[in-house]
Amino acid sequence: MKKLFKTLLVTASAIGLVFALNALVPSKAQAASSLLSSQAKKELKDSDTLTIGLEGTYAPYSYRKNGKLTGFEVELGKAIAKELGLKAKFVPTKWDGLIAGVDTGKYDIVLNNVTITKDRQKNYLFSTPYIYTHFALITKSSSNLTKLSQIKGLKIAAGTGTDNATVAKKYGATVVPSSDFTTSLDLIKQGRVKGAINSMAAWYAYKKDHSTKGLKATDVSSEEDPAKIGALMAKKNTALQKSVNKALAKLKKDGTLSKLSKEYIGGDITKK
Template sequence: MKTLLLSMITALTLVTSPMALAQDKTLRVGMSGQYFPFTFVEQDQLKGFEVDVMNAIGKELGRDVEYSTAAFSGLFGMLGSGRIDTVANQITITDARKQKYVFTQPYVYDGAQVVVKKGNDDIKGVEDLKGKKVAVNLGSNYEALLKDLPYADEIDIRTYESNIEQDTALGRVDAFVMDRISASQVIKEKPLPLALAGKTFSKIENAYPFPDTEEGRALRDEVDQAITTLRENGTLKKISETWFGSDITTP
């Protein structure tokens, strides 16, 4: 009887241990669904580079992936409240964010880019933003990048939930800033008179953030190992080339 009882306790411990539960847990991922071609909705289906990469990570880990969409500015609130495990929405690694979250290795390498209405010759790059109205997505890292410029107090920075491309094309703002990859895709795919202005002005490395807790760090390590495997077996490169025609997953 003692042997049977001991076996039952051991089995129960194995089933309910944090490691066992972690392996069975669905990976809950937040994204905006409004950032083409990384994450967007088409015919009521969530699609994009981020979706394909995260699905590949889920398959590698043997986990189901559950997606939640919200405005970009609300995604970190969802992460902090425990409603999601991570954010897949081109999240830039910054010193400020590293104070709150733990990150995987980067899976996208890019740079910040100024975009203007086609024909706007007054802005040839970031150095020409003084005295101009410049739009950025609310909650993105681009506001902080602009505020780090030595002439930041001369830039009229406008934060938007969406439609920064349309307002730039209509002349309501003089320019907007986002990553060069997304900006290039917007210009390619949308019927808007927009153009890149100058070179990128800041290196960007995007990764997945997790809460800085024991469980968050363990899950980060799992996802990080999956990224390594997907990079080594060519899956990341294949997904990138499908969406962009080039590999944005390596420096």
Template structure:
């Protein structure tokens, strides 16, 4: 959930017009409504979404805001994180300001489907099923899924051992799907922090998440009562999903160009080191 450069909340609000605050429902609803109106108007008008974004001057980005180190609120309640800075850098390449809307994981895609957001930047892993519905950009991150259990748990040492066990993960996440594929019963939960609390309290048997998210948590909480016992062999590709269609074709191309520029100039590498302690912009 990240070594941090603080982004001024006031500057984001001044430039973007609105920023939802985690845990403040009235602010969140206002942000979602404002951003939703702007993006929905663009969707209704049809045409080229990139031109609409550039004419509007803002890129409406949806993320959770509660998944450290991808996007979260620091001690000053400023929205920070890898996805925040990556999307900010992409917006700069497009010549616009980012406008952030925070929502639960299972609402992010529904909001984009409805045209309330221009894109979701939230550590989204590319899967065959998701690719049927969305067009994905080139990856801006590569991660492995890790399996965590309490330190004194010796009965779960592999994903296969999840059969008949209980885990907790965000609904409809790849972590939930992977756990269920191995026979686990999954409890829906919103944040990694809550999940680890359930795990260390013994209320679930295990949980799955990005290895880098666990590393970051252990870096901040070195005495946390859990251990990592297994990892997926192949790296998952983290990319930005967009609605399919002619409307998003030029936006997809522009974001791909921006990501490659950010990879080439070392920005992605620097942000990876800053928030994960390692470069995640390369598969190797």
């Protein structure tokens, strides 16, 4: 009887030890959610979801292919959400109201190739940069325009309120509003503008599926430093900012950022 009792006691102790050890080893879900602090979770629109604002019409960052939302920032959003142990929900919004959507609580963050600027940092928080965008001056192939210093007084196409428009104005151009990349190229072809300012990444992505005959793009990073791009969020959400930064650091370290950049943009622009 004593022997049987000892055997049962040893068995019970062993089982207890196994359970204790298992409890010390976090599951994948637990490890992911550990990047999301309890305070950051309170700052979310929905506690189990990372709600992301983007345009959904700006290749290669976010666009629709066969009706499905895809692109570099779409996949990045999914990866960040996964690292935080959350579901990713995307809310396509037009550019002119996109950033304001953070103020109204329409979504938690904006992933839309938004440049980190001093003016924006006065009202919003940004994550650490996840890509660096080189500006491009796009013109007709026959044009002798190759530098930003040459566009003063000329009509240049750029999206209203975008960093492209800011650069055009900085160098003295007259900005002609353009709703999207294709429209900018059409304005050049029609001779309504002398050129357009956008990104080299957008140019490379467009060339994959469209003809650029009669047009050229010049990298003007020698005059204008690459723009630092980060996730934008409400000024009050400091805990969320820290959690997103942790997720981005992990994605950069394991090569996910670089892989997504090469897949959707055609090169690694995750480094300056």
